[in-house]
Amino acid sequence: MQRITTKLLQPVEWQSDARCHEVDPEIFFPERGGSSKAARAVCNDCPVRNQCLEYALNNKEQFGIWGGTSERERRRLRRERTRRTLRAVS
Numbered sequence: 126m127q128r129i130t131t132k133l134l135q136p137v138e139w140q141s142d143a144r145c146h147e148v149d150p151e152i153f154f155p156e157r158g159g160s161s162k163a164a165r166a167v168c169n170d171c172p173v174r175n176q177c178l179e180y181a182l183n184n185k186e187q188f189g190i191w192g193g194t195s196e197r198e199r200r201r202l203r204r205e206r207t208r209r210t211l212r213a214v215s
């Protein structure tokens with residue numbers, strides 16, 4: 126419940142257009158091994174998906190589906206960005 130409350134209270138303007146306001150927030154926090162299919166379907170149709178994903182990446186959101194990605198997928202994206210940044214400066 127804490128995780129959901131935290132997500133819903135983020136004071137960022139793009140969230141007013143978020144599709145997840147229209148559905149049960151529980152689907153964005155599936156149990157370990159549970160399906161994220163319903164949440165991803167909502168994200169796929171969300172006009173602020175890119176902003177949501179950037180927000181989650183920048184804030185290192187550890188729980189739930191953000192921008193259609195899981196925690197694991199966001200960790201991988203952050204690692205890839207870090208590698209690209211390091212390559213660019215070396």
Ligand code: SF4
Nearest residue numbers: 143145168171177192
């Ligand atoms: S991309 Fe998904 S989690 Fe993000 S605002 Fe849209 S519906 Fe919500």
